[in-house]
Amino acid sequence: MIDFSDPGFQADPYPALAAARERTAVFPLEDPKGTGATIWFLTRYDDVYAAQRDRRLGRIRGSRPTREELGLPADRPDLDAYFAVERWSLLMLEPPDHTRLRRLVAREFTAKRIADLRPTISAHADRFLDEALERGEFDLLADYAQPYSVHVIAELLGAPTEDWRRMLEWSHAIVKMYELGRTDAQVEGAVRASVEFDRWCRDLIDDRRAHPSDDLISGLCTVETDEGRLSDDEIVSTMILLLNAGHEATVNTMGNGMTALLQRPEQWRRVVTGEVPAAVAVEEMIRFDPPLQLFERWIREGGVEYGGRPLPKGDKLAMLFGSANRDPRHFAEPDVFDVARGDASHVTFGGGIHFCLGAPLARLELDVAVERLAARCPELALAAPPRRTPTFVIHGYEAVDVTAG
Numbered sequence: 001m002i003d004f005s006d007p008g009f010q011a012d013p014y015p016a017l018a019a020a021r022e023r024t025a026v027f028p029l030e031d032p033k034g035t036g037a038t039i040w041f042l043t044r045y046d047d048v049y050a051a052q053r054d055r056r057l058g059r060i061r062g063s064r065p066t067r068e069e070l071g072l073p074a075d076r077p078d079l080d081a082y083f084a085v086e087r088w089s090l091l092m093l094e095p096p097d098h099t100r101l102r103r104l105v106a107r108e109f110t111a112k113r114i115a116d117l118r119p120t121i122s123a124h125a126d127r128f129l130d131e132a133l134e135r136g137e138f139d140l141l142a143d144y145a146q147p148y149s150v151h152v153i154a155e156l157l158g159a160p161t162e163d164w165r166r167m168l169e170w171s172h173a174i175v176k177m178y179e180l181g182r183t184d185a186q187v188e189g190a191v192r193a194s195v196e197f198d199r200w201c202r203d204l205i206d207d208r209r210a211h212p213s214d215d216l217i218s219g220l221c222t223v224e225t226d227e228g229r230l231s232d233d234e235i236v237s238t239m240i241l242l243l244n245a246g247h248e249a250t251v252n253t254m255g256n257g258m259t260a261l262l263q264r265p266e267q268w269r270r271v272v273t274g275e276v277p278a279a280v281a282v283e284e285m286i287r288f289d290p291p292l293q294l295f296e297r298w299i300r301e302g303g304v305e306y307g308g309r310p311l312p313k314g315d316k317l318a319m320l321f322g323s324a325n326r327d328p329r330h331f332a333e334p335d336v337f338d339v340a341r342g343d344a345s346h347v348t349f350g351g352g353i354h355f356c357l358g359a360p361l362a363r364l365e366l367d368v369a370v371e372r373l374a375a376r377c378p379e380l381a382l383a384a385p386p387r388r389t390p391t392f393v394i395h396g397y398e399a400v401d402v403t404a405g
């Protein structure tokens with residue numbers, strides 16, 4: 001029904017998603033990762049919203065992720081480094097491990113703690129804007145959003161910010177594994193990045209054990225829970241998840257959302273004049289063109305039914321976030337980018353036990369980034385039509401070249 005690898009679809013998935021959504025609430029496809037399962041794609045808002053919270057569905061089939069679930073062939077032990085890094089990722093855990101690890105990390109990401117970071121985050125935004133504005137024409141992603149967002153999350157964890165480019169490259173390589181299909185070269189790139197990232201994390205863990213400070217990494221290294229200390233493998237997976245999730249989607253939301261805004265100069269003006277607060281504009285940026293288009297679940301129990309169709313235990317279900325966010329059954333005129341809409345009921349941050357831990361941080365970073373742009377370059381305009389990255393799940397642009405005016 002949809003060719004997910006078609007560059008035209010990846011560039012603008014919404015017409016095909018709309019056609020699929022109007023035709024059916026759910027459609028099947030054989031899993032391109034070779035698990036032998038059928039994937040059932042949900043196209044409508046109510047179903048995606050319910051599936052995010054449905055405890056009969058899980059990120060993994062059993063109690064721990066298998067190589068197969070991560071898309072790794074059984075006969076390739078050389079790819080184990082990637083497997084090891086994902087093994088203790090919150091995204092791949094179910095209770096009770098998920099509850100235990102998430103509780104520890106969540107303490108650092110409460111709305112209050114994040115709100116207190118505003119002055120520090122604003123300083124980062126201004127610093128990278130200073131450098132970009134000196135050039136006049138710049139790439140909103142490479143010159144502003146990426147260094148900004150990686151610095152914010154690295155500083156929050158207590159990771160050395162001078163390594164920000166390496167963190168960015170490792171992350172880009174690893175998230176290729178989240179696509180529905182990927183090449184051998186992409187799998188090998190993800191494995192190489194996992195080996196290097198893992199080694200870098202372990203050095204940092206050794207350092208913090210020797211010289212603890214009050215940062216998040218030191219906290220993970222020294223925390224005592226009822227079950228004892230965290231293992232090094234658990235700490236590495238958590239560090240890598242936070243460092244990757246902490247910028248990939250935020251940067252792509254900036255690129256996707258600012259492109260939508262600048263393509264509609266009258267809406268950008270409403271932000272520049274202060275008629276629409278940046279925080280309100282950001283909510284529509286997050287809804288309109290989400291940076292993560294699809295999340296999968298395993299059907300772990302019988303009796304699951306979506307879109308009026310019984311879905312067999314042992315199959316997979318895929319939630320199409322971009323489609324849900326454009327469902328006219330939930331949003332009025334969903335294809336209209338309305339900068340003042342301010343409707344936070346979109347599905348972009350997920351829901352249920354895996355609800356995005358970084359949502360308050362992402363919202364704050366985007367709010368500050370847009371607010372600084374509006375204040376410092378009100379005449380901002382696209383210098384050229386931006387080019388899409390050739391992926392679907394991670395949905396963004398290669399570059400968004402702009403002129404400060």
Ligand code: HEM
Nearest residue numbers: 090091245246249250253295348349350354356357358362
């Ligand atoms: C606009 C930016 C962001 C978007 C759209 C986004 C989206 C999501 C989504 C959809 C999930 C749930 C996945 C699922 O249901 O399987 C998730 C989980 C997660 N996100 Fe975000 N995220 C963003 C930014 C961030 C940031 C800045 C952080 C910083 C730490 C972060 C950390 C996490 C973590 C740790 C999880 C796993 C939670 C769990 O499994 O319990 N995210 N995110």
